[in-house]
Amino acid sequence: MSLRKNYQHAVKQFQPKPSYIANSLKAFISGGLLCACGEALRKLYMNGFNVSAVNADHLMMLTIILLAVLFTALGVYDTFSQFAGAGATILLSGFANSLASAAIEHRSEGWVGGVANQMFKVGGAVIVYGVVVAFVLGVVHYIV
């Protein structure tokens, strides 16, 4: 097909296609392994430290957040995300990374105008729509 006649359509043959199957597999395995680590941590807190199930959940999440922020600061979380894709982005660790990366990025503009103001520029959408969805589900739950 001629590029000159219909560029937007013909150009597609020259654009690299994402490898959907390989990407899905990588996301499934990496995301799954991350979640398995979370579960192992939860078990460790419950059985090893005698923490209640609810508290073990919270401790596990805090640990994952801490590790995600740490690896973001060390500059390796984005490398992991390039490999794992959704397996690294949609989890709690991905959310922690979105806040930490924006905070680090804007440190040069100061603690208030930079770090605090800009921290939610990527992760803010998760909070806004998280609250919206929670509200809708809450209403549904109340009615049903």
Next chain:
Amino acid sequence: MRLAGKQTWVFDDVYLQATGTAVGPFEANGPLGEEFDVVHHDLYCGEKTWELAERRLMKEAIDVCLQKGNVTANDIDFFLAGDLLNQNVTANYTARDLPIPFLCMFGACSTSMETLAVGSALVDGGFARQVLTATSSHNATAERQFRYPTELGVQKPKSATFTVTGAGAALITRKKSRFRITSATVGRVIDAGLKNPLDMGSAMAPAAAHTIEQHFLDLGRSPADYDLIVTGDLSRVGSVIVKELLMEAGYDVTVNYNDCGLMVYRPDQATFAGGSGCACCAVVTYGHLLKEMEKGTFRNMLVVATGALLSPTMMQQKQSIPAIAHGVVIEAAGRGSRWNIG
């Protein structure tokens, strides 16, 4: 000087007196690492922020250029520069520290050849005796302005490019030197309707093809008249498309075409489709290609710097990406010019 055809300026007596380049760590480790004047092994280049690092790169490129040209800033009549950041802060703040009348220019990644073309016109037209041009880009400043925080974990597609950290400066004069600037084709803004900011090669290829074609038409030339036709940052995706677009128009550039974005990094450097940014065309042309020309690898070249004129706001408002390309012809002087111009 005269206007040839529709968009091309033909210069009588303009020379590229000297150039200066400064680059960051990725470029230093790339295949052309040895060819740059100043090399930094840290993305901060010894500064506190990335923006200051970019400014330092531009200053260093200018210092080297002036030194090589054996002139001081006071000898320069006009300074033309631009970069990628909002309000062209790198260029404006660099100009603040120079005692030279200044024209700020923005052509996104086409700025290197835009400033070289306008600078040559000023010198050839007698509006200046010596013009200094400069442009810069920095991977981290571009990432944070156009994309996401640098440490954010997002998976980039294979069509994405990697912004070159560096700066290039050039000194244009009437004094004879090894490199003569013989013509320049000013590009039109071409919008092919594409909307993916992570595939700028596809968006810019039609602009590059348009400028190259117009250049051939205006001067009655063909691809065979050039030893090298090089684009700025079309990368692995766009460079194939521009060749195909030119082939469809009847111009075969397969043997003498290359792209600066494909030269600046090694394939194993994880830079996706290749290099991009204002500095890409500037450091490769001023650092590498001119040295090759000096060695005699080629006698002349058409350098076409390509720019994607997008902003994050326009992308969020679902607008398409306009693109532009400016071409400049540089010839090895004293080796027997291929044409008798003027």
